[in-house]
Amino acid sequence: MPKIRAEKKSRVHKDVARQGIMFNKDFGQHILKNPMVITAMIQKSGLRPTDTVLEIGPGTGNMTVQLLEQVKKVIACEIDTRLVAELQKRVQGTHLKPKLEILVGDVLKMELPNFNICVANIPYQISSPLVFKLLHRPFFRCAVLMLQKEFAQRLVAKAGDKLYCRLSVNTQLLAVNTQLLARVDMLMNVGKNNFRPPPKVESAVVRIEPRNPPPPIVYAEWDGLTRIAFTRKNKTLGSAFKQTSVIAALEKNYKVHCSLNNLEIPDDFHMKEKIEEVITKADASEKRARTMDLDDFMTLLHAFNSEGIHFS
The missing domain is CATH 1.10.8.480 (Helicase, Ruva Protein; domain 3)
Incomplete structure (x- = not known):
């Protein structure tokens, strides 16, 4: 049995090494590799040629390149300098380079730029604070986010639903507050094998559309x-x-x-x-x-x- 586990671990390391990047678990890095999922997320965001898109966690740029082909500008927030270099390399010498702006650092600690659409495959450990941050900034049209499936289900749960309860105090309060400030729709479920390396949990994509104007309450x-x-x-x-x-x-x-x-x-x-x-x-x-x-x-x-x- 130990031999089988060792062989499996070896194959994983060889696959990662072939990409030239060792993914950092501390950053929750799981690169979305399925082009069909990427295309579906972009289609659901309703992009316009004049849009500025905020992408959080662009990784190696699989989604970024497609976004750049369709919009005026993409602002990519990435905390890992190795992935920043990979992303820069992908657009170097192409017509896409002038349309890409990269912000290096922790998105939770930076002031968000102006944008029309947010599209992101975000690290799941920052899901709650990131959604909260997005909902408390100047108006944007929508955000299409890849989230942990259980977290996503609670965001869209309605009063009386079985899942209308706490994953944690902050998550449930966020769910109620998110529905106050925005319309939230579940778009699709995404299996573990669509990522490299596969995460331990199932994923889902949601679309968050801020209410405009916001409700008249403090x-x-x-x-x-x-x-x-x-x-x-x-x-x-x-x-x-x-x-x-x-x-x-x-x-x-x-x-x-x-x-x-x-x-x-x-x-x-x-x-x-x-x-x-x-x-x-x-x-x-x-x-x-x-x-x-x-x-x-x-x-x-x-x-x-x-x-x-x-x-x-």
Whole structure:
């Protein structure tokens, strides 16, 4: 048995060596090698000749070259200088070179440039912060992203669905917040063998289209409300808002609100009772986060805010 594993490992190393590049696991590098998947992602992005495309994680440039043939400009963000050199080599001496701009570094730490479309096969460990970052920048038309399949399924899950739950607190909150700020559609599933080296998980491609104009709410308020609700997603809201830490935080915010607006707080005021009153009036005491849709959350947020209770 050990001999079989050794032979398999040897074949993998020979294949990688033939490409001249050893892929870095720390960067989550899995190069998309299937040209049909690449073509499908590009077609689903609805490119126009006048577009500027942001590509995150271009790798060896399999997708980049196709993008360059169809648009005005491609801005490629790559953290690995070896792959940057490979990408530069592919366009050197061609008509595509003037259309390519390469930003070297961690995309999460840089200011995103202006772009119309984002197309990316991104490292899965940065999926959540990257989607969050994309949704909080100037308007763009859409993003077509390769994601871990389970993460993608949670982004598109609707209230009441089995997968409308937490992969982690941040992922589920991101799923709700993403659907608030954008329309999210599952485009296709992509098997492990479409990558080199194959990842341990299945993949999927989603299309994220920002809502324009964005909903008329303060995002920090929305984020604060959903964070409390999804901490106990299977509990009723009446139960979730009885937590001592939640009551204390909202009471602090309420006192700041009253101070700023010269409102007097009665001597017999109790924050716990105030919260219960708001939830009851909003007919939300028995509701659970896992079954609430966006309109439910916005109605509840308005009920709290109209009573001077804020989440940020």
